[in-house]
Amino acid sequence: MSDINDKPSEQEQLNVKLEQANRQLLQSEKLAAIGQLAAGVAHEINNPVGYVYSNLQSLGTYLDDLFRLTDAVDAGASLEDLRAIKQNIDYSFLKADLKDLLAESREGIERVKTIISAMKDFSHIDDEEFKLADLHRGIETTLNVVNNELKYKANVIKDFGNLPEVECISSQINQVIMNLLVNAAHAIDDFGEITVRTQCSGDQAIVEIVDNGKGIAEENLNRIFEPFFTTKPVGKGTGLGLSLSFNIIQKHNGSIAAENAPTGKGTCFRISLPLKQPEASPGNQQG
Ligand SMILES: Nc1ncnc2c1ncn2[C@@H]1O[C@H](COP(=O)(O)OP(=O)(O)O)[C@@H](O)[C@H]1O
Ligand SMILES: [Mg+2]
Structure with a gap:
């Protein structure tokens, strides 16, 4: 026994x-x-x-x-x-x-x-520390870095609200934003629009990445965060971007969700991050 x-x-x-x-x-x-x-x-x-x-x-x-x-x-x-x-x-x-x-x-x-x-x-990929960071600065940086992927696919509209600094690992949040931006660009066939919207809601910072691309089929909506789930041709998609993003947001004690635009054109990814990490949360431990 x-x-x-x-x-x-x-x-x-x-x-x-x-x-x-x-x-x-x-x-x-x-x-x-x-x-x-x-x-x-x-x-x-x-x-x-x-x-x-x-x-x-x-x-x-x-x-x-x-x-x-x-x-x-x-x-x-x-x-x-x-x-x-x-x-x-x-x-x-x-x-x-x-x-x-x-x-x-x-x-x-x-x-x-x-x-x-x-x-x-x-x-600062190896920087694994939670620090107060300006999310808008991170978004600007990320937009600059992926500009080459975006500029032929979409107009990027920044709709920034008032955000205090957020306790996060900013290089990882940048990586999530990058994944969402690149996915948004991939979802657009010819030329479209990507909106990055931020706002503060209670003790949460909200970042939304909205595109007017082809949207996500209803039956796939609850699968997109699975590792390896991709609808892209072999060699183009790994299906790991969103699962990586999900892990990062979870480590930050936040949430990430996707929904199709009510008009049936495009998708909205919504990230919610606590402004302050709860004390002794799993996210605050090393590893
Ligand atoms: N903005 C979006 N619009 C439409 N579909 C999306 C969007 N973002 C993600 N998806 C869907 O989710 C799948 C998984 O995304 P991801 O994990 O980043 O992997 P990959 O981009 O390598 O396919 C994509 O293949 C696509 O079908
Ligand atoms: Mg991707």
Whole structure:
């Protein structure tokens, strides 16, 4: 009789194995998401870097032209000659274009700076501590990081309410928001709209991600949080994004739920997070 209690049963051993496998899969989903992000960020940075580079080349040519003019002044050229050179180098165009080139290059560099600081914010993956965080800042960061996935699929509308800081592991909440945004974009066929809405309700912070995509079939609504549940073709979906998100929100003592828009067009994901973690909650323990 006591045998049964001393040794873990076969069922218990299986459960432990399953738990391990689950953890490994979630880890690989995380890595896949990071790979996808890296590709997106490379693409986002490539464009501004490309035109800043070509602007620098134009700047070089313009400077050569301007030096021709100043050198001619040094060489004591006649006023007529100087005017001829000025006309020859298309001085007025050059003057206007220089301004444009500099403005455009500055904008490009700003864009790269924004992406890099978003990546920095985003990459505190090992940071497993609950801290007070500004959810809006996290959402902005995440939007910047997934901009490449979203901009061809949807207008993103930010409808932010008043939110106090929320006690959370912000890198993990960012990851949930990212999963929801990418899913929303995937659900849109041509070009649609994604709304990110926030509000405070009692002691809960609410974040809603609403899309006007194809919606979730009624019979799938209670399956989407299952690991491996996907309606996407092989290679496109892992079916782990929402189950990972569910685990993260659970660890935060919050809730996440999906419902189709009453109009039958699109889906709303609603996350509810306690502003403060209950003392000695499972979420506050290490592990
Ligand atoms: N915004 C959405 N609109 C429609 N369907 C969705 C949406 N978000 C999730 N789904 C459904 O839930 C499934 C599971 O999502 P997820 O766990 O992120 O896995 P994956 O995106 O890899 O399929 C998706 O395959 C899709 O059928
Ligand atoms: Mg997904």
